[in-house]
Amino acid sequence: MLVILKLFVRLGLWIFAPQVQIRNKSLFAKQGPLLVVANHPDSFLDAVILGAYYPRKMHFLARGDVFRKPLFGFLLRSIGMIPIHRAREGREHLHLNAGTFDASVDVLAKGGGILIFIEGICLLTHELQPYKKGATRILEAAQLRGVQPMIHVIGIAYNDFKAFGKVVEIHVEEFEQAPAMEHAKHRLDFNAAVFEQMKRLIHVPTKHMRIKKSLFYYLNLPFYRLVQGVVDQKTKDTVFYDSVLFAALLFTYPLYLLILGTGLWLAGLPIWYVAFFILMLPLGIKIQMKST
Numbered sequence: 001m002l003v004i005l006k007l008f009v010r011l012g013l014w015i016f017a018p019q020v021q022i023r024n025k026s027l028f029a030k031q032g033p034l035l036v037v038a039n040h041p042d043s044f045l046d047a048v049i050l051g052a053y054y055p056r057k058m059h060f061l062a063r064g065d066v067f068r069k070p071l072f073g074f075l076l077r078s079i080g081m082i083p084i085h086r087a088r089e090g091r092e093h094l095h096l097n098a099g100t101f102d103a104s105v106d107v108l109a110k111g112g113g114i115l116i117f118i119e120g121i122c123l124l125t126h127e128l129q130p131y132k133k134g135a136t137r138i139l140e141a142a143q144l145r146g147v148q149p150m151i152h153v154i155g156i157a158y159n160d161f162k163a164f165g166k167v168v169e170i171h172v173e174e175f176e177q178a179p180a181m182e183h184a185k186h187r188l189d190f191n192a193a194v195f196e197q198m199k200r201l202i203h204v205p206t207k208h209m210r211i212k213k214s215l216f217y218y219l220n221l222p223f224y225r226l227v228q229g230v231v232d233q234k235t236k237d238t239v240f241y242d243s244v245l246f247a248a249l250l251f252t253y254p255l256y257l258l259i260l261g262t263g264l265w266l267a268g269l270p271i272w273y274v275a276f277f278i279l280m281l282p283l284g285i286k287i288q289m290k291s292t
Contacts, residue, residue, distance in 0.1 A: 002057055005079070009052045012250040015282060017166040018209060018289050020049065024172045028054050033108040033142075033149035037135050037175075037194055038156055039202060040117035041126050044243035046156055049168060050115060051080075059107050061100065061116045061134060082107075082114075084134060101141040108142055108149045118194065122239045124161045126204050131191040139190070140181035151175035153194055155201030161242055164224070165209030165289050171201035207291045216284025223256050224249070257281060 013020065022028070036058070040046055044062075051058045059080040084100050104114050120132035142149060153175050159167040175194065179186050211217055227248050235241040261278040265271060 006052055009048060009250070012246065013049065013052060015286050016164065016246050016249065017049065017168050018286060019167040019205075019207065019291065020053065020170065021168065021205075022053060022170045022172070025053075027152060027172050027174065030150060031056070031111065033111055033147055034113040034152060035108065035135065035138060035142075035149045036113060036115040036152045036154060037118045037198070038115065038154035039126070039128060039198055040119050040122045041124065041156065042158055042161055042242050043122045043124075043239045045246055046117065046122075047115065048243065048246065050154065050156070050170070053170070054113065056113055058113045058115050059104070061104070061114070084116075101137050104138045105141045105145055105147060108138075108147050109145065114138065114149075118191070118198075124239050126157050126202050128195060128199055128202075131195060133187065135194070136181055136187035136190055139178050140187075143181060148178075151178055153197045153201065155198050155203070157202050157204045159205040159208055163208070164245075165211060167205040167207045167209060167291070169203045169205050171203060173197065173201060209289045210292050211285060212288035212290065214284065214288055216281060216288065219281060220285055223253070227252060253282070 034056075036050070036054075038046065038050065047060045047062070051060065057080055059082055061084045062081045063084065082100055082103050107114055116135050116138065118131050118135050119129040120134060121129055123129065139149075151174065153173050155169075155171045157169045175197065178190060181187055181190070228245060231241060231245045231248055235244050257278050260281075261274050264274045264277065
């Protein structure tokens, strides 16, 4: 199931973000307990992209308030998300973070991977924000249980936060063996070292993608404008536009193609022609994207 979901997401990213450039990609294939610390410029899209390109299953720490609706909580946990609670979402929930760190160490102890956005906030910017304590709390809990994970430091950057056809730069490096997290100074030293390393890894792309205005462009445009308009209204004054737009297109575009294909078939067109036409709609957009 996870493999199918990854392939589906990668297929969507193939068009939505046609240039995802990963430096030191071989590190993604390493096995064993892994803690990934990354910057957080573009909301849930950051997790979607990193989760899609890491071959293994990654568990993500996500803001705890989105888990409060039982159905959402069930779905998010089923794809590997672990809630982490922040003071601005209600201090009365902070005590639940003890369970968050225990659950994270359980994943690491089984050789799994944890991804945490160490800034703890998304502001649609590539400027790093002050780090929170989450990563050091996980490392502290892991060391108490004799687990020493590898640490990947990632800088992720986008050419644009609202454009369709993104260029994404991902730079990953290993962090040297983490020091013991016995004192507050150790935690501050760790965050300071990661901050300097991550700052060096963030390279904002200068390339942009242009789509040739052909027949394929105009056939897809009404559907895209409809979805984009709804998403823009629903996410106004928030940081979720990009991630919601990607999710909306990912799950509604196949339905659009199915409805369109059914209509053409009912109109009497041969099934081979309908299949070819429907296949060429997304392929045409991809083929006609050019970097500038």
